[in-house]
Amino acid sequence: MTVKSFALEQNLWCRIENAVKQRLEEKVVDALLQRLAVVPIKSSRATRTLGIYVFTAEEPVCIRLQFAQSTESLQQTLLHEVAHVCDHLSHQPKKVQRRGHGRNWQAWAVALGILPLRCGESAELAQLHRTRLKPVAVCQKCGFVLRRIRRLNRRDDYIHSSCGGRLKTL
Numbered sequence: 265m266t267v268k269s270f271a272l273e274q275n276l277w278c279r280i281e282n283a284v285k286q287r288l289e290e291k292v293v294d295a296l297l298q299r300l301a302v303v304p305i306k307s308s309r310a311t312r313t314l315g316i317y318v319f320t321a322e323e324p325v326c327i328r329l330q331f332a333q334s335t336e337s338l339q340q341t342l343l344h345e346v347a348h349v350c351d352h353l354s355h356q357p358k359k360v361q362r363r364g365h366g367r368n369w370q371a372w373a374v375a376l377g378i379l380p381l382r383c384g385e386s387a388e389l390a391q392l393h394r395t396r397l398k399p400v401a402v403c404q405k406c407g408f409v410l411r412r413i414r415r416l417n418r419r420d421d422y423i424h425s426s427c428g429g430r431l432k433t434l
């Protein structure tokens with residue numbers, strides 16, 4: 265799956281084309297759209313981030329999306345990451361690139377019709393995170409059960425910070 269195939273499926277490719285036409289000189293529009301179109305979309309299992317744009321200095325690598333979100337939220341996340349790709353691909357080569365959610369990214373976000381906000385944590389994602397938590401240790405002093413996504417390393421010693429008791433790994 266690529267940005268173009270996924271955006272077409274979500275009826276968002278026209279919106280992306282229009283944003284690029286709106287923001288760039290005509291002669292560079294096609295080149296950027298061609299590079300953007302083939303950026304792979306991969307599934308992310310992260311429970312704290314909805315999406316991430318992976319890139320090197322020169323090239324986009326991929327967009328990773330957490331697919332466990334509502335269609336509405338997934339589309340917003342796709343456009344948020346597409347704004348990062350456009351920001352990356354449209355900057356002047358010799359200019360120092362402002363990474364993250366700077367002015368140029370915000371202008372792309374507005375052109376793509378999304379709010380120029382940082383990727384926030386959604387309620388759905390918080391729920392997903394909670395349901396993945398497993399009990400991993402019990403405090404020997406107060407009985408507190410520690411829940412995490414990953415198990416603790418059994419060879420390490422862990423202390424329950426709020427009471428000072430030893431955590432026994434499960």
Ligand SMILES: [Zn+2]
Pocket residue numbers: 344348364365382383
């Ligand atoms: Zn972002």
Ligand SMILES: [Zn+2]
Pocket residue numbers: 403404405406407408424426427428429
């Ligand atoms: Zn304790």
